[in-house]
Amino acid sequence: MSRLSVVEKVSAAPQRGARERILAAAEALARDSGPGNIALDAVAAKAGVSKGGLLYHFPTKARLLEALVEQFLATFDGALHDREAQSGGAANSTARAYVDIMVEEQLCHRPPPSGLLAALAENPDFLAPVRRFDRQLLDRMKASASDPVLAVLVFLVMHGIKSGQLLNTETIDAGEFDGVIARLREMLGPAPATPA
Amino acid sequence: MSRLSVVEKVSAAPQRGARERILAAAEALARDSGPGNIALDAVAAKAGVSKGGLLYHFPTKARLLEALVEQFLATFDGALHDREAQSGGAANSTARAYVDIMVEEQLCHRPPPSGLLAALAENPDFLAPVRRFDRQLLDRMKASASDPVLAVLVFLVMHGIKSGQLLNTETIDAGEFDGVIARLREMLGPAPATPA
DNA sequence: ACGGCTGTACCGTCCGGACGGTCATGTCGA
DNA sequence: TCGACATGACCGTCCGGACGGTACAGCCGT
CATH class of the missing domain: 1.10.357 (Tetracycline Repressor; domain 2)
Structure with a gap:
């Protein structure tokens, strides 16, 4: 635990809330491409994240x-x-x-x-x-x-x-x-x- | 013209109502493999029909x-x-x-x-x-x-x-x-x- | 105070398998 | 013999996810 600035944990977070964006993208995809057609590639693209990035946050579908x-x-x-x-x-x-x-x-x-x-x-x-x-x-x-x-x-x-x-x-x-x-x-x- | 034994239809038209069996198989598959996981192969297998046979009755998924x-x-x-x-x-x-x-x-x-x-x-x-x-x-x-x-x-x-x-x-x-x-x-x- | 080590966040390529659909080839019943 | 019905090998694509990078930040011994 760094003893200074417990408040700021911004450090390695290039874009705020990649996770949230991914979730939202998945929802959107499900809504208008059919619930069974969520491809990870598509989700990643829509969320403005690479496939690898997505897999980082959610190690599996x-x-x-x-x-x-x-x-x-x-x-x-x-x-x-x-x-x-x-x-x-x-x-x-x-x-x-x-x-x-x-x-x-x-x-x-x-x-x-x-x-x-x-x-x-x-x-x-x-x-x-x-x-x-x-x-x-x-x-x-x-x-x-x-x-x-x-x-x-x-x-x-x-x-x-x-x-x-x-x-x-x-x-x-x-x-x-x-x-x-x-x-x-x-x-x-x-x-x-x-x-x- | 052999009009004998309408009862047994074991060969070419092995079972009457392949169509119905296919539909039933699809339902069953959907129920216990998840609605998004109906593979035509699986449906055909479960219905006791070959893939081609299935595609004959339903030309597309x-x-x-x-x-x-x-x-x-x-x-x-x-x-x-x-x-x-x-x-x-x-x-x-x-x-x-x-x-x-x-x-x-x-x-x-x-x-x-x-x-x-x-x-x-x-x-x-x-x-x-x-x-x-x-x-x-x-x-x-x-x-x-x-x-x-x-x-x-x-x-x-x-x-x-x-x-x-x-x-x-x-x-x-x-x-x-x-x-x-x-x-x-x-x-x-x-x-x-x-x-x- | 600097260079290496570690951890976090993210990228992009690649592979193996699954799946939809086609096709040439039977096989009966009439 | 014709045509309805069925077969199963095969093809091309798509997709999940494994993997090997990259970049950057903090900690640390020296």
Whole structure:
């Protein structure tokens, strides 16, 4: 440990965040070249990195895919915790938070997490973390729910929407989306006075 | 003209329905080797056909994938029409039919349509027919629905369940499944006296 | 304070294997 | 004998990833 400047670790980092750029490039590739067609060469090119450079950060394709789902899960989990924290431990708080996030993402036109599909295409086992996460999420929703069945129902509707985005099946339109969200919120009972 | 023994067809046309066997083999491969790893060689082997034989029935991989989604859609559409015919043009008949089919499939432990994922992995455009089908289905559900929003809600729950099967994410258990189905049927109103 | 050593970040070439697709060659049933 | 159906050897391309560089920064004995 160098005793001076713990703050700056910039030294041998020619470009900031090659890792992030690679991840983003992979996502983009998956989105518009098909989830099964992510070639490492292409990812490297799109990220502005050489093939060797890419292999440095992700020693194997499997690791890259892993990182993709990890990133997705982490992002979502973060957003969820934030949302939930806002409305303390009120009834149905987790379910409501999930709905809120969905709406938020819809508003931002957030691109769907195609990285997940890429991972799945390579090997179904890569989705194991997602499986675990989803199960935990559902349990939390049920735990804080006024009615367990309602929690499951909300969970499934969210997944239905997600699957539409994921498969690039823009089946439902904005109006239908809003309608269902409104209905769901109605079923979840009055929101606990959320200012700001 | 030997019209004897139509039963045994062991030689040139060794097994009837090479096409079906190929499709089935492809599905199976997709399911347990990952949707992106369907090699024509492997499909041929699993179907008990030579590579050339496979290429005879499906001149290209794209055609095979197309056939996979086509088959899926046709099967589902057939089941839906049957179900719907039973309960005439009653209120929510389409939505109810959808739910019924879901339950049926759940009972039969029908393996998920991994072929869809294989097609998606190769090229997202292959799902265009699914997109069209889903849109029409949703419209029909809304048309026969007592409440349009309810139709969309049911549609999304069904898709949520499907996505769970598709991604091999066995998130919800049997009890939760039954609970949601019951709730959905409740919301759809009393079933119109289904005899037999 | 300098020259060597080590560690980090990245580059670009190369190889072996996998995979989609072609083709010349059967083999039956009618 | 014709044509539908099937075979399996073969070709060309693409891709994962191994490997051997390069450049630069810090530590270190002297």
